[in-house]
Amino acid sequence: MSSEQPKVYIEIIKQINQIIHNDQLTSGDKLPSERELSDRLSVGRSSVREALRALELLDLIETRRGEGTFIKPAGSFQLVDIILSFLLKNDSAQQDLTETRRIIELEALRLACIRMTDNSIDHLRQLIRRAREEWSHGDLPVEEDYLFHKTIVESCNNRLLLHLWISLVEYNKVALERSLQREGRMLVSIKEHEDIYLALKDRHCDVAIKAMEKHLQNSRF
Numbered sequence: 001m002s003s004e005q006p007k008v009y010i011e012i013i014k015q016i017n018q019i020i021h022n023d024q025l026t027s028g029d030k031l032p033s034e035r036e037l038s039d040r041l042s043v044g045r046s047s048v049r050e051a052l053r054a055l056e057l058l059d060l061i062e063t064r065r066g067e068g069t070f071i072k073p074a075g076s077f078q079l080v081d082i083i084l085s086f087l088l089k090n091d092s093a094q095q096d097l098t099e100t101r102r103i104i105e106l107e108a109l110r111l112a113c114i115r116m117t118d119n120s121i122d123h124l125r126q127l128i129r130r131a132r133e134e135w136s137h138g139d140l141p142v143e144e145d146y147l148f149h150k151t152i153v154e155s156c157n158n159r160l161l162l163h164l165w166i167s168l169v170e171y172n173k174v175a176l177e178r179s180l181q182r183e184g185r186m187l188v189s190i191k192e193h194e195d196i197y198l199a200l201k202d203r204h205c206d207v208a209i210k211a212m213e214k215h216l217q218n219s220r221f
Contacts (some may be wrong), residue, residue, distance in 0.1 A: 008043075012051040015041050020071065027073040031061065058167050081211065101168045102216050108153045108161060109196075109212050114204035116155040121188055124197040131190050140181065141190075148193050152200075 015144070017039065025031070039046045052069060055061045063069045127148045134141035146169065153165045192215040199208035 007201070008047060010040060012043060012047055013054060016048075016055070025071055027071050029071050030067075031069045031071065059163065066221065076197065093103070097168055101165070104168070105149065105153070105167050105216060106157075106212060108156050109208055110205060111156040111158070112131070112152045113200060113203060113208060115157055116200060119203050120151055120155045121197070124148060124200065126192050127151070127192060128197060131193070135186055135190070140186065145193075147190065151190060152196075168210060185218075189215070192218065 016031075019025075019032065019037070019040065023032075031052075032040065033038070034048050037048045037052075041048065052061065052063075056063060056069075060072055061069050062072050087189065100109070123173050127144045131141035131144040132149075133143060149169070150162075153162050156162070195211040196208055196215065199205075201212055
């Protein structure tokens with residue numbers, strides 16, 4: 001995957017935000033169609049679709065079948081808008097993003113050690129098994145990797161923390177895929193996930209934290 005792709009993707013979101021501002025659109029208003037956005041921005045519809053998907057994952061817009069795409073009310077998550085704006089406007093934000101993700105994941109893991117249900121812990125085991133199967137078939141288990149971490153953060157039962165984590169990781173999924181593509185990294189990553197899972201299963205919080213610190217350090221994103 002080209003290293004230029006994240007820049008194009010971010011630039012399109014910037015321009016969509018500018019269209020929202022210029023057209024004086026607000027919560028509940030309908031966005032221009034994919035085709036119209038593609039024409040106005042002079043970019044391919046697939047690129048527009050990718051940008052809209054990111055905004056939808058961040059819970060900033062919603063697509064209604066047969067109606068179009070609408071701006072969602074800010075609700076309780078206006079802080080996500082601040083983070084989104086920071087990430088889009090600061091080209092040197094990668095290190096800050098990485099550090100913030102690390103802080104969130106480690107604190108989430110501390111809470112998960114206490115709050116995680118046995119079913120959620122078993123779900124981690126299933127994700128590790130699926131990742132091994134995907135890898136054995138020659139596929140890169142990016143989704144299983146993402147869901148492993150998401151399951152831990154979800155187990156904190158803190159919606160704001162989860163929303164912040166999703167907003168950070170969605171902007172870094174390209175870096176995640178590049179990290180997993182490094183020679184030998186995938187099998188090591190799966191083993192690191194297994195170490196985290198086993199520590200959580202035994203409720204050994206300190207061991208789980210150390211395993212996660214090692215995993216995030218080795219991930220390099």
